[in-house]
Amino acid sequence: MLTAPLTIWAIPGIPEIVTGDDLAEVIGQREIDLRDGDILAVTSKIVSKAEGRFVQADDRDQAITDETVRVVATRGMTRIVENRLGIVGAAAGVDGSNTPVGTVLLLPLDPDASAAALRAALEARFNVRLGVIITDTLGRAWREGQTDVAIGSSGVRVLDDLRGTLDAQGRRLDVTVPAVGDEIAAAADLVKGKSEGLPVAVVRGVGHLLDPEAPGARVLTRTGPNDMFRLGSDEAYAEGFAAGKASHGQGV
Amino acid sequence: MLTAPLTIWAIPGIPEIVTGDDLAEVIGQREIDLRDGDILAVTSKIVSKAEGRFVQADDRDQAITDETVRVVATRGMTRIVENRLGIVGAAAGVDGSNTPVGTVLLLPLDPDASAAALRAALEARFNVRLGVIITDTLGRAWREGQTDVAIGSSGVRVLDDLRGTLDAQGRRLDVTVPAVGDEIAAAADLVKGKSEGLPVAVVRGVGHLLDPEAPGARVLTRTGPNDMFRLGSDEAYAEGFAAGKASHGQGV
Numbered sequence: 230m231l232t233a234p235l236t237i238w239a240i241p242g243i244p245e246i247v248t249g250d251d252l253a254e255v256i257g258q259r260e261i262d263l264r265d266g267d268i269l270a271v272t273s274k275i276v277s278k279a280e281g282r283f284v285q286a287d288d289r290d291q292a293i294t295d296e297t298v299r300v301v302a303t304r305g306m307t308r309i310v311e312n313r314l315g316i317v318g319a320a321a322g323v324d325g326s327n328t329p330v331g332t333v334l335l336l337p338l339d340p341d342a343s344a345a346a347l348r349a350a351l352e353a354r355f356n357v358r359l360g361v362i363i364t365d366t367l368g369r370a371w372r373e374g375q376t377d378v379a380i381g382s383s384g385v386r387v388l389d390d391l392r393g394t395l396d397a398q399g400r401r402l403d404v405t406v407p408a409v410g411d412e413i414a415a416a417a418d419l420v421k422g423k424s425e426g427l428p429v430a431v432v433r434g435v436g437h438l439l440d441p442e443a444p445g446a447r448v449l450t451r452t453g454p455n456d457m458f459r460l461g462s463d464e465a466y467a468e469g470f471a472a473g474k475a476s477h478g479q480g481v
Numbered sequence: 482m483l484t485a486p487l488t489i490w491a492i493p494g495i496p497e498i499v500t501g502d503d504l505a506e507v508i509g510q511r512e513i514d515l516r517d518g519d520i521l522a523v524t525s526k527i528v529s530k531a532e533g534r535f536v537q538a539d540d541r542d543q544a545i546t547d548e549t550v551r552v553v554a555t556r557g558m559t560r561i562v563e564n565r566l567g568i569v570g571a572a573a574g575v576d577g578s579n580t581p582v583g584t585v586l587l588l589p590l591d592p593d594a595s596a597a598a599l600r601a602a603l604e605a606r607f608n609v610r611l612g613v614i615i616t617d618t619l620g621r622a623w624r625e626g627q628t629d630v631a632i633g634s635s636g637v638r639v640l641d642d643l644r645g646t647l648d649a650q651g652r653r654l655d656v657t658v659p660a661v662g663d664e665i666a667a668a669a670d671l672v673k674g675k676s677e678g679l680p681v682a683v684v685r686g687v688g689h690l691l692d693p694e695a696p697g698a699r700v701l702t703r704t705g706p707n708d709m710f711r712l713g714s715d716e717a718y719a720e721g722f723a724a725g726k727a728s729h730g731q732g733v
Contacts, residue, residue, distance in 0.1 A: 234490035235672050237686075302709045309709065317623035319656075326657075366657065370622040370710040371569035373703050374640045374660030376667070378624070388626045405578075405618065407670060408626030415628070416668030418659060419687055420487050435671055451625045457554045457561065458622040461709045462717040469718035473725025 235434035239420045239427035246428075248281035253350030256429055263351065266436020268360035270417030272428035273336055273380055274324060276343050276363055282335040289323060289333050296321035296335060302461025309461065314340065315450035316380060318367045336365065340381025341445025348383040360385035360439050362446070364414040364421075370458060377418035379410035382446040386438045387411070409438055410446055487686035491672045491679035498680075500533035505602030508681055515603065518688020520612035522669030524680035525588055525632055526576060528595050528615055534587040541575060541585050548573035548587060554713025561713065566592065567702035568632060570619045588617065592633025593697025600635040612637035612691050614698070616666040616673075622710060629670035631662035634698040638690045639663070661690055662698055 363381030387410025417430035574588040615633030639662025669682035
């Protein structure tokens with residue numbers, strides 16, 4: 230059985246990104262050899278910086294509120310919210326590390342569109358078929374620590390729907406839909422790191438996931454009726470308590 | 482700046498595992514070249530099979546109940562529960578795919594201990610320092626699809642605590658603790674796949690995460706007071722409603 234290796238490496242020497250930088254130009258100027266089927270995993274931070282998504286740090290709380298669609302849970306200083314991209318996480322993605330002093334950084338306005346633009350420019354420059362994934366770091370319910378996930382993508386199937394395929398005994402694998410976009414983001418984080426100035430990784434060996442028509446990473450977000458955790462337990466309990474108390478004497 | 486590549490490949494030719502198989506022997510007999518710093522990512526399914534963790538399929542609901550410490554949320558046929566390993570997920574890890582017809586498979590009894598035993602045997606056989614991660618597939622709150630995570634580990638730091646290190650501007654990265662054990666599991670899933678009989682991957686290039694004294698993957702689970710999602714929103718609301726209703730007339 231042939232098993233193609235997966236190889237992932239960070240592109241060295243990417244300079245500090247400032248507002249107005251052309252990321253395809255910055256990445257393209259590095260010594261890289263991009264091939265058909267490669268996927269670039271790009272930290273959302275440099276996309277935001279290139280797009281000038283800075284706000285003054287003294288407005289950080291206001292920035293979080295502005296980016297928030299819905300508060301899910303609050304505990305102490307921690308605000309778990311759904312942001313305007315449909316992503317549930319702490320602080321709505323407003324980022325205060327590795328930004329110029331006095332500023333914080335918002336997420337890209339439309340990470341799927343940013344990924345599509347970067348892909349188009351790099352494909353033209355290198356004359357290859359690529360995928361682009363824009364990553365961010367998210368905490369998780371029930372698990373310690375954070376992992377990188379895909380918040381934007383272009384040209385890559387981020388959900389690899391195996392429903393309908395058969396297992397080795399001929400039974401259907403009917404509930405398995407690997408979130409390969411998130412798995413690629415997580416894999417890339419292992420070489421990009423957080424503080425070393427390595428915001429772009431090349432992922433080679435999963436070219437079978439390339440699909441120019443694939444929907445963006447927005448499909449990875451689950452909100453609305455399928456979300457069993459739309460509120461933190463304390464918040465939902467408190468809502469229920471108030472409603473239960475009010476219901477008394479109303480024949481409920 | 483030097484950037485070591487990360488390379489991940491599945492070990493081909495691992496036969497169907499049956500109760501009593503010695504996994505170190507089975508893996509060791511394949512043509513593999515293990516080096517100092519390599520990490521093996523092993524699907525929990527083959528660990529469970531080797532350990533004989535089969536139960537009759539007609540007892541599947543009972544098996545899920547037996548493995549459940551606490552029900553978190555229920556919707557239709559879906560039961561999200563905390564299992565005896567502290568992992569919150571669907572069906573308590575009871576697995577009905579790729580098992581002999583008429584049986585389902587429980588998770589390993591103690592995945593950290595299984596990882597430690599496998600590591601010791603492979604380190605002795607190959608005379609190298611290794612890490613071992615035992616993986617399982619988990620759904621997530623707020624995100625579609627599943628990713629592989631580390632449910633057992635030995636010899637690897639699964640949480641890479643960066644708190645206290647400085648960002649490029651000299652500010653502390655004080656909330657970032659990458660769950661690298663889960664990121665390695667996710668990366669390995671990209672080459673192992675679900676239905677192709679490739680249950681073991683070698684991960685080369687993150688040897689800096691090796692630590693013979695590192696705690697097992699149990700540290701990745703978050704339950705108890707730090708869990709803001711101990712109950713589904715509907716379940717917490719219902720509990721609150723009942724308590725609110727009962728509180729009326731009691732001066733609460």
